[in-house]
Amino acid sequence: MIKKQLLILGGTTEAYALAEALALRTNLRVITSLAGRTAQPRIPAGEWRSGGFGGVAGLTSYLREQRIDAVIDATHPFAATMTWNAVESCRAAAVPLLRLERSAWIAAPEDRWELVTDWAAARAALIASEAQRVLLAVGRQELAPFTELHDIWLLIRVVTAPDSKLHFPSAQMLLARGPFDLANERELFTAHAIDTIVCKNSGGDATAAKLQVARERHLRVIMRQRPSRPVQQLATTVEESIDWLNRQLLLY
Template identity: 55%
Template sequence: MRPEILILGGTTEGYALAAALADHPRFTPVSSLAGRTSSPRLPAGESRIGGFGGPEGLAAWLRQRGTAAVVDCTHPFASRMGWNAATACAGLGLPLLRVERPAWRPGPEDAWDEVDEWDQAVERLAALGARRVLLALGRQDLAPFAALDRVWFLIRSVEPPEPMPPFAQAEILLARGPFSAEDERALLAGRQIDALVCKNSGGSATDAKLAVARELGVRVVMRRRPPRPATPTVATVAEALDWLARTLAD
């Protein structure tokens, strides 16, 4: 029986790793999705949706399944799952790998304001005097911005916010990336956006907005990534496959 690999997924890297392991001669993938959207795209192989019940619940699940290793491919801002995985794997003596895409970094022509919390982003927008702002965030992160009642917000989200925070001026745009530079240029220029708020997710699926913001002189308020546990980390699926082969060598 091939050793089972738990993939904490939901990201581009998670889907790619599941696809690579689905036909692998040595390993069997099982993907775990958080279930933040109502109709998530399912990865190749077996999958499960929903939480484990903290590190204790995850450890019990891993023990019961006889999992050989865990690969954390969660979003850079899904930090709680990363800490739960580190605690559970340390307690069981299981190998744990983090696959994390490189963070975006500003160039000399970028106008970025980097913050650690959304309250800081709200303060920064007020200080900048922003008037038309694109919020390219998850729907769980919107509430702090409703305090800016003199700002018009364009809220881009995969699904509608429930409940909708009490924005004085806001429009919801339901859309899922990747977004092309042409689309982002039409959006930012057409809606006269003067500031963009986003997370430092990294990757290429949604980075076109940053290039267009640079081109149009749009200010970017960027939230830094939260801290992660000290875990072996790679940047690509190919490196993850190599790590699995070496770590679980016969």
């Protein structure tokens, strides 16, 4: 049987779930691509590769050489470069593309969210606010804009330790990987007397409990909005993505 070939652009919970759901199909070869940022990544079901493709030209060549029949871009909502590259490459190689992106979090009327478009604006908002004790949950690679804050204490939550050259005069590092549940988040906020959160609108359940605690305690949230993305075919769940794939490749 000739197998159809699917490339999943991964690095997210949804990408792992999609690969898991499709890997045992006999009529499909599933390859997940990881950016290669993590030394010991979680291994996806099916085949996988790691590292950048080399921009639009590199990804276009990869699609042609590997005879990819469809691409599902399930990268993180903030991985904008990869998403734009996927659109251009799939157009150039005439390969159907679906964007799988979890829905963004939406503020409730009682929430105190301040929306910003970049980290420089988040830092400025933090300094302008009365924040004293902050949960900084922006990701290991995006901490640099928050160095040298002398009058604000930071609880920096990251999966793996950041670059040791970054200087945080008043901070504690907390190495932890989600999901984070509500009871533990409540305890954490109490233990550290957190009054403000700085985070990005990742969406999903795994890291949403902190926003619930902020809602309950009427805390300020400085929320980075998602980057703009191309107009394209969009799914918000793994199930929708599988339906699209079945229709696209006539896999029944």
